Amino acid sequence: MRKGPSDFNVTAVALGLAFLYLPIAILVIYSFNASRLVTVWGGWSTRWYVALLNDSAMLDAAWTSLRIAALSATGATVLGTLIAVVLVRAGRFPGRTAFSAMVYAPLVMPEVITGLSLLLLFVALNVDRGFWTVTIAHTTVTLSFATVVIQSRLLSFDRSLEEAAMDLGCPPLRTFFTVTLPLIFPAIAAGWMLAFTLSFDDLVIASFSTGPGATTLPMRIYSEVRLGVKPEINAICTLMITVVALGVVVASLASKRSASARERQGAAG
Amino acid sequence: MSATGNPSAPRRRSRWGRRILILVPALWLIVFFVMPALIVLKISLSQTVIAQPPYIPVLDMSAGWQGLRDFVAGLSLDSYRMLGSDTLYVFSYLHSLVIAGLSTAILLLIGYPMAYGIARSPRRAQPILVMAVFLPFLTAFLIRIYAWINILQREGLLNDALMALGIISEPVVWLSTDTAVVIGIVYSYLPFMVLPLYASLEKMDESLLEAAADLGCPQWKAFWLVTVPLSAPGVMAGALLCFIPIAGEFVIPDLLGGSSSLMIGQTLWTEFFQNRDWPVASAVAIALLAILLVPILIYQHLQMRALRDR
Numbered sequence A: 001m002r003k004g005p006s007d008f009n010v011t012a013v014a015l016g017l018a019f020l021y022l023p024i025a026i027l028v029i030y031s032f033n034a035s036r037l038v039t040v041w042g043g044w045s046t047r048w049y050v051a052l053l054n055d056s057a058m059l060d061a062a063w064t065s066l067r068i069a070a071l072s073a074t075g076a077t078v079l080g081t082l083i084a085v086v087l088v089r090a091g092r093f094p095g096r097t098a099f100s101a102m103v104y105a106p107l108v109m110p111e112v113i114t115g116l117s118l119l120l121l122f123v124a125l126n127v128d129r130g131f132w133t134v135t136i137a138h139t140t141v142t143l144s145f146a147t148v149v150i151q152s153r154l155l156s157f158d159r160s161l162e163e164a165a166m167d168l169g170c171p172p173l174r175t176f177f178t179v180t181l182p183l184i185f186p187a188i189a190a191g192w193m194l195a196f197t198l199s200f201d202d203l204v205i206a207s208f209s210t211g212p213g214a215t216t217l218p219m220r221i222y223s224e225v226r227l228g229v230k231p232e233i234n235a236i237c238t239l240m241i242t243v244v245a246l247g248v249v250v251a252s253l254a255s256k257r258s259a260s261a262r263e264r265q266g267a268a269g
Numbered sequence B: 001m002s003a004t005g006n007p008s009a010p011r012r013r014s015r016w017g018r019r020i021l022i023l024v025p026a027l028w029l030i031v032f033f034v035m036p037a038l039i040v041l042k043i044s045l046s047q048t049v050i051a052q053p054p055y056i057p058v059l060d061m062s063a064g065w066q067g068l069r070d071f072v073a074g075l076s077l078d079s080y081r082m083l084g085s086d087t088l089y090v091f092s093y094l095h096s097l098v099i100a101g102l103s104t105a106i107l108l109l110i111g112y113p114m115a116y117g118i119a120r121s122p123r124r125a126q127p128i129l130v131m132a133v134f135l136p137f138l139t140a141f142l143i144r145i146y147a148w149i150n151i152l153q154r155e156g157l158l159n160d161a162l163m164a165l166g167i168i169s170e171p172v173v174w175l176s177t178d179t180a181v182v183i184g185i186v187y188s189y190l191p192f193m194v195l196p197l198y199a200s201l202e203k204m205d206e207s208l209l210e211a212a213a214d215l216g217c218p219q220w221k222a223f224w225l226v227t228v229p230l231s232a233p234g235v236m237a238g239a240l241l242c243f244i245p246i247a248g249e250f251v252i253p254d255l256l257g258g259s260s261s262l263m264i265g266q267t268l269w270t271e272f273f274q275n276r277d278w279p280v281a282s283a284v285a286i287a288l289l290a291i292l293l294v295p296i297l298i299y300q301h302l303q304m305r306a307l308r309d310r
Helices: A007-030 A047-053 A056-089 A096-108 A111-124 A131-155 A160-167 A172-201 A204-209 A217-226 A231-268 B009-044 B061-074 B078-085 B087-120 B123-138 B141-152 B157-164 B178-202 B207-214 B219-230 B232-247 B251-256 B264-274 B278-309
Strands: none
Touching: A007 A231, A007 B087, A007 B123, A007 B141, A007 B178, A047 A056, A047 A231, A056 A096, A056 A131, A056 A172, A056 A217, A056 A231, A056 B009, A096 A131, A096 B009, A096 B232, A096 B278, A111 A131, A111 A204, A111 B009, A111 B264, A111 B278, A131 A172, A131 A204, A131 B009, A160 A172, A172 A217, A172 A231, A172 B123, A204 A217, A217 A231, A217 B141, A217 B251, A231 B123, A231 B141, B009 B278, B078 B087, B078 B278, B087 B123, B087 B178, B087 B232, B087 B264, B087 B278, B123 B178, B141 B157, B141 B178, B141 B251, B178 B232, B178 B251, B207 B219, B219 B232, B232 B278, B251 B264, B264 B278
16 A cells, blocks of 8 residues: 555554553653652652562562473474474365364463363373473463464465475475575564563463462562552563563564575575 | 375375374374363363362273263253353353453454554555554563553542543542453553554555546545455454453453453452362353354454465
């Protein structure tokens, strides 16, 4: 659609983005509030960040969440890549419809249902609940999201490169690792990041599938928030936002560099 | 892909490779997605007891056929009868569907102009705008809801702003109302609505609009007759991607809503964690799944068709 945006279009986008960003901006500003009362502005201060550093329960929870998110994102990305390759490349096979239904259903399944069902599975299998059950639960829930990201890249991908490698006698598995994988790597990285943030963020599924000893950061924040608004929570939220924003900036810079490197190669070759 | 010729050794090997490729993720999904759903169904047909596990009957594999027969005889529909007879549950389901429907409608009203505006902006700005819409989705969900508690509370910024503008004379109660729940839901799900809409608006053929203009069709009419019908799949995908999870939402109504009108996700949570009634919690889940089955199937169908059309 060329033509250019009308005033109405520009206003709609600007208002929408303001709606999305204003609450986050307010949260960040109030994390530097010197006053204990969240609603009264008492000047700039970093005291809540210092308080946070001394809150060992919160730090433990953050560490648990980071480990779970990294492990489950890795699992979800490996499985998601396999599924994406199957859905895009394997053609028809018996049970394909059932297979893709299983892949897409977790995308829209209400979290309470997924959480409850995974917990009942762990109970039925008589598994001790804790760190590993949360990791498995998060892998299962986030792998659908990773699949969708990787799949869209595989669909818009030039197959002639793979065919050329195979024609020159490169075995399929080796072709996958030396040709396909490097080309879809940006999507795999994006899928991993999405899975990581979804896991790092999740409260409902973690609450169902965890056991004694494994409290994740969202569970910890949730129990604090239920007791009321606290400045320390603003501080930890600001830190989490900073980490995510940095990750996104780094990822987009990296993908831009690899894209321009590809363009240069294309121009030279 | 040619299927002719003698299956040579590498080809046979690659067929085995393909089977393993399919089997590994399929097994994972069967064990951790399909089986748990069947277990929920089974427990929803059980009865509550004070024991470990807190339900009967328990399938005793070692008892063989007799065990299976005892197990089937012990199943009951009591939990479902309870759902139907207690207005708490019925109201909870209706309330969830009303909130989900209302929020989805508001999301469409806000999301469509945004997606349309992004699709019409200069090509180079589009990826940045899409990223800008998606970025809040990556910052923790709980944080975004928490941010609204700051704004909506009695001495919060919304009341301050409205009073400073002279619109209201004394603080309005926003927190613990359905209004707050809908605001929180619309805020959290906006990226889910904008992105599918943008995807369908962006790939639209603009020569159709030019043709309409050449034939003397006014711009607003061309919008209704050309743009809106062509974006219908995007509208459907966005609406379902929002409506289905919203209907089962727990965190948003729990933190922003009141205790008088529970959404079904909260009812399930309470049954499970507070009342420790696993069979009723499972029945609540199965009934919710049954209500959402048609929207879920439509969504799946759209997803697969989009995949084929690419």
